[in-house]
Amino acid sequence: METRMRNRNAITLLLAVGTVLVVATTVLRAQGSLLQRAKTVFVPLPKVIASPDNPITPEKTRLGKMLFYDTRISIDGTVSCFKCHWVNLYATDGLPRAIGNNYKLNPRNAPTVFNAAGQVSQHWIGNRTSVEDQAKQALIGPPSYGLASYDDAAKRLQAISGYRPLFEQAFPGEKDPVNANNFAKAVAAWERTLVTPARFDDFLKGDTQALSGAGQTGLTAFIETGCAGCHGGAYVGGRIYAKFGLRQPYANLTHSKEVDVGRFAVTNKEKDRYVFKVPMLRNVEMTSPYFHDGSVPELANAVKIMAQLQLGVTLDDDRTASLVTFLKSLTGQIPDDALEVPVLPPED
Amino acid sequence: METRMRNRNAITLLLAVGTVLVVATTVLRAQGSLLQRAKTVFVPLPKVIASPDNPITPEKTRLGKMLFYDTRISIDGTVSCFKCHWVNLYATDGLPRAIGNNYKLNPRNAPTVFNAAGQVSQHWIGNRTSVEDQAKQALIGPPSYGLASYDDAAKRLQAISGYRPLFEQAFPGEKDPVNANNFAKAVAAWERTLVTPARFDDFLKGDTQALSGAGQTGLTAFIETGCAGCHGGAYVGGRIYAKFGLRQPYANLTHSKEVDVGRFAVTNKEKDRYVFKVPMLRNVEMTSPYFHDGSVPELANAVKIMAQLQLGVTLDDDRTASLVTFLKSLTGQIPDDALEVPVLPPED
Numbered sequence: 001m002e003t004r005m006r007n008r009n010a011i012t013l014l015l016a017v018g019t020v021l022v023v024a025t026t027v028l029r030a031q032g033s034l035l036q037r038a039k040t041v042f043v044p045l046p047k048v049i050a051s052p053d054n055p056i057t058p059e060k061t062r063l064g065k066m067l068f069y070d071t072r073i074s075i076d077g078t079v080s081c082f083k084c085h086w087v088n089l090y091a092t093d094g095l096p097r098a099i100g101n102n103y104k105l106n107p108r109n110a111p112t113v114f115n116a117a118g119q120v121s122q123h124w125i126g127n128r129t130s131v132e133d134q135a136k137q138a139l140i141g142p143p144s145y146g147l148a149s150y151d152d153a154a155k156r157l158q159a160i161s162g163y164r165p166l167f168e169q170a171f172p173g174e175k176d177p178v179n180a181n182n183f184a185k186a187v188a189a190w191e192r193t194l195v196t197p198a199r200f201d202d203f204l205k206g207d208t209q210a211l212s213g214a215g216q217t218g219l220t221a222f223i224e225t226g227c228a229g230c231h232g233g234a235y236v237g238g239r240i241y242a243k244f245g246l247r248q249p250y251a252n253l254t255h256s257k258e259v260d261v262g263r264f265a266v267t268n269k270e271k272d273r274y275v276f277k278v279p280m281l282r283n284v285e286m287t288s289p290y291f292h293d294g295s296v297p298e299l300a301n302a303v304k305i306m307a308q309l310q311l312g313v314t315l316d317d318d319r320t321a322s323l324v325t326f327l328k329s330l331t332g333q334i335p336d337d338a339l340e341v342p343v344l345p346p347e348d
Numbered sequence: 349m350e351t352r353m354r355n356r357n358a359i360t361l362l363l364a365v366g367t368v369l370v371v372a373t374t375v376l377r378a379q380g381s382l383l384q385r386a387k388t389v390f391v392p393l394p395k396v397i398a399s400p401d402n403p404i405t406p407e408k409t410r411l412g413k414m415l416f417y418d419t420r421i422s423i424d425g426t427v428s429c430f431k432c433h434w435v436n437l438y439a440t441d442g443l444p445r446a447i448g449n450n451y452k453l454n455p456r457n458a459p460t461v462f463n464a465a466g467q468v469s470q471h472w473i474g475n476r477t478s479v480e481d482q483a484k485q486a487l488i489g490p491p492s493y494g495l496a497s498y499d500d501a502a503k504r505l506q507a508i509s510g511y512r513p514l515f516e517q518a519f520p521g522e523k524d525p526v527n528a529n530n531f532a533k534a535v536a537a538w539e540r541t542l543v544t545p546a547r548f549d550d551f552l553k554g555d556t557q558a559l560s561g562a563g564q565t566g567l568t569a570f571i572e573t574g575c576a577g578c579h580g581g582a583y584v585g586g587r588i589y590a591k592f593g594l595r596q597p598y599a600n601l602t603h604s605k606e607v608d609v610g611r612f613a614v615t616n617k618e619k620d621r622y623v624f625k626v627p628m629l630r631n632v633e634m635t636s637p638y639f640h641d642g643s644v645p646e647l648a649n650a651v652k653i654m655a656q657l658q659l660g661v662t663l664d665d666d667r668t669a670s671l672v673t674f675l676k677s678l679t680g681q682i683p684d685d686a687l688e689v690p691v692l693p694p695e696d
Contacts, residue, residue: 077443078443088689093419093426095425103451286694288694340687340689341435341687343682346633346636347645
């Protein structure tokens, strides 16, 4: 009797151990395969976003960071890059649409400049080819810095004499380095260092513990729901253009006050009507409000709207929460350097 | 012959050594007496500007610094303390007059918040009793944050749930700590740490080498011209009120577009017409443009105008330059903590 009990206990124990082993192996294999699967869609962030046309140097980034903060260059003394890209709000401004000089409303929501240099283009409709192009055109953008010309920009930069040696160091050998082109190069070089690695990157590099169970479930949902179809790569988006509202007009579900023709305004081609650059989802948790017009403030709501508009999928609250959990794992570390504001030279 | 030559050489040497000693002693005595004289007018900056009503704690300053940067509390999402007090522009905004929510023009130039807590009052006409009072009233100031009420401010603060634990830690034991009063206390506690010691403080503490010869000449001129009569104390001003334009109407020399009645607007007493708080001159080099209406951008020009308006003295270019050299020795070190921007909690 006792022996039979002991045998039965031993068998129960063996079965239990076996079950644990099978479950553990399955989980590991599943994690392994989720990682494999994720790696076919995403890559970790680079350390900096290099460009052969504008090499990153310490002299350039030091100057670029200062210029990023200098309102005195703008037409009314209120606009700097920082005005719409508060680095401590993850380089956005918390507004539906950005506000420029003389309180002029910009056509669209200010996208973050963190990790931005890696995208196919800049701005929601891709009408800026690079961060260099964006920084330069901002100087004469009517709802941005509002300057009359690049010459005017150069004059304003030259009027703060403390900048001259910094431009000379950043652009050695140039005769008149204090100009709009170099303003743009310096600002953009600094932006190319604003990369925010996150838990998700650790996961992609093989540390499967970096994402919680819920985070991994969310990642699976992100891939299986179809989000990753557009939001892939190192930036979880920012690589392609797509029509906003594939299944139905976007304004059916967003709280948009007007309808934006999107990239049609750039190309004048019918196929680009309502087409926008697919935004990066890096730091999306921190960059409310959402969409090109900032019409939706809540992340969960934005996720639900996207699933309906683009995939025709109605997400329940659980799956939405799961996707949001994954999206939060994209919130990265802001480089220390970006969180130190640079003291600016005084006006003469 | 040789002996006589040697004697003559020895005498020449003795005379030379004697002269050097006399000169050195005179210089040292003069330096000593300039230091003595300066100490009757000025005192070095304190480390922080403490207040029994609002003790400085790390929890309070951490929260206060975050709130200082948060635009999302304001009526249109564009105003924070930082908007008019860019810490990297020495806590001013470079504008003649500050611009608030919905691009509303403020009545006067934004004064720096560095060292500000030590002044007799806040704002140009002393209509804010303390930095706490200033921070609180800014929330409902029509050209500032523009909120309808302190309750509205509390609701906006409560809507960013990440603030709740920070308020609880900063104000332990309070039942509903997320409110406008505590917003003001936290911001002001942080501002009370924004003290910028300069070379001039080292000099006042006895290091006579801390000011160059030109700086000491400038300091002497500052005292002897009469500037120090009003601009004294730890903050080189900020202690008393005085009529702007004692010798002639100020608008004769400034480029003021309109005439400001000054403190008369607060007290309604005739004696306060054109009376303003004497501004601190700490960091004056870095806080152009000058005067209550920011009507004069050049420091040297502002110095000349002040001498004429207040003292009836016409300064020549040399004496002006000398005064400016001294004033530049008041440019202080911004605390490291102030130059690190705080990451803000996301909107829910």
